[in-house]
Amino acid sequence: MRRMNVAAIFLCVVLMLGACSRGGASQPNGNAAADEGVELTWYFPSGQWPDLHLVEAELNRIVEPLIHAKIRLKGVDWNSYEQKLNTMIAASDEFDIVWTSNWILNYRINAEKGAFLAIDDLLETVAPTLKASLPDFAWKDVKVKNKIYTVPNYQIAAHYYGFAVQKKYADKYGLDPAAIKTIEDIEPFLKLIKQNEPDKIPFGSTQFWCPPCYGISAAPSFAEENGVAHYKEDPNRVIMPVDTPEYRNYLQLARSWYLKGYIQRDIAVVKDFSRLRGQGNMVVLFDVMKPGGEAEEYWKNGGNEVIYIPMYKPRFDGVTPTTNAISRTSRHPEKAMELLELVNTDSRIFNLLSFGIEDKHYKKIGENTIRVDGQSGYAPNANWVFGNVMNGYLQEGQPADTWEQTQELNLSAEVDSLYGFHPDIEAYKTESANIHALEKEYAIGLNSGTLDPDQYYPLYLDLLRKAGIDKVREEQQRQLDIWLEAKP
């Protein structure tokens, strides 16, 4: 009798759970979907937007008649995106489209692991327009072991750094942008600011270590964690940028700027950098540049006009910073491909996802220009998460030819001589992690001139050697030699 009781309670609990899991879930699960029609889930990083379900409803209103599938938009916050999606991929959870990149949820590693579906054939059969809409280098860039696993969200694919100088001071002190050829050339201007503008910070950036300025190049790029660095003139020999005379000289320069007071004293510990900058107190910054970027800098500097002084030619970085892949676990890969085709070719859909609903989340202020309402229920401000940004609206302040300029920059950017080489990090994963940890500890202090390089650089280098920096270089060199040999 007693045993019966216990069994009955257990049964009740199990039934209760079953009932709740069905009642609580807002969407029917896979089995139910087969009866009601196809459902596609799309995971992407996003903030908290109360109106996301309105956008989803509107999206389905447009898309459902076209591809006969319902879309579920699953925004996951930026900080937990990687952990959550890694877990889901490892657990072979079912989903259809997933956002992946070379900086969060690494595309190449996951493609090699088999997390994504190879889409070469689907692209040809289901999405010919999408395939044709992007330049060849974009498709070439996303190939892993000769297969395409993801659809790049086409945007700027080249980067270059340089000085962003507040225009009013440049004019006041007669700065000639054309005369600034090397990093050191800006110093006299900083000196003038220091002497004459006591309230302002002459140089605002945490660091201005810029390997390309010193003839150091990297494949696939510096932005990517596993870039392989080398001198431009000596492309087949791997180097570690931190272990070069150029870096040592740079550290001395940074230290001297710091001691002369051009760099803010506590810059190494500042966390909310953009806030400081928003006060408009920083006269010169070392920053990433892009077409139409001056307009953006205008706002970032608290409404002060800015001029760009690029320090080197734009370098091709590839298109993997933002892509959407189809999951291996997708039940309807053709439908997913159809959706990606629509998002990347139909600007109506792209704009809906990127900016929300007209007059509710943004206002049109020109033929193709909008003003986003930052206080509304949907303002993700990240159109590059969804698709080809060149199909979308421009935002207030971006020049009308932004996309043409971007396209031109992409096509004209300097491509590294080792382009296409991706080292396999498995062989030096531990060393890489240790080096990364050391970088976190020392790099900002040294690069900003806060730490005395005579004292701390030898220490840093010594620690790096112990952490295996030489092993990394040798391993990269070994892999590079093999790659070079196999290269036709």
Add this chain to the structure above:
Amino acid sequence: MHRKLDYPKMLIHLFFIAVTLGMLIPFVLVIMISMTDEASIAKYGYRLWPDSFDFTAYRYVVQSPALLFRAYGVTILVTVVGTLLSLLTTAMIAYVLSRRDYAYNRQTTFLIFFTLLFSGGLVPYYMLMAQTLHLKDTVWAMILLPTLVHPLHVLILRTFLRTLPMEIIESAKMDGAREYRIFFNLIVPLSAPALVTLTLLVSIVYWNEWLNAVLFIENDRLFPLQLLLVRMMANSHFLQTSTVFISGISFDNAASFPVLSARMTIALLAGGPMMVIFPFFQKYFVKGLTLGSIKS
């Protein structure tokens, strides 16, 4: 009645006043910062009494009150239901283990202790929750595993229950009470101080529930408070710090979003209610601290 100044006592009092202030002032500071104008923080730093009050941070956080209230509701539901269920199961397991006449005592204790040392890892856990139990997008994902029974709590409670004399249970049996009656009418009231201490520990864990929500909750109507607040905070901050990779434009957000004061506002909203509840437990908490220590 004239009392002389008692210097040692005064010293002790002063010391504790200082300690109390050391705890109170940061808290007051948090409240004040949450109401300070962002520009004035940037200019003067954190101040105990701001020179201009400003509630933008609150306005930002409460801009979609429906969602916020819902999140509070979810969190309260999870905390109440979770804590009750957790106490019930923990107490039942601990009681069984505390009985010396339970034959498989050692084995069961070992099983429970084992989970304290080893866990299955994130991926198997995810598969169990999402694919076997189908708990995705249900509140049960935040209540059941693994928060429901913490092995350490079981062991603490078992140690406490061992101190109850076996004779009580035997005499109850003599009077004809069955096991359930003994448990609910005798053991539970007797272990009240221990249970209240556990309530506090468990309810804080439930209140701060976040990781399970990140993994399993995708429907924003079921977001708990902590997840909602984290997501509100994360977006603008994240986009500001990774400009290298993106071509997007961050126009007004960067300048108008009150990062510093919003951070404090969120800390208050997330932690505040628990701080109000805490004093009610305090009486028992002191008693509970001696849990597991030897009693005669």
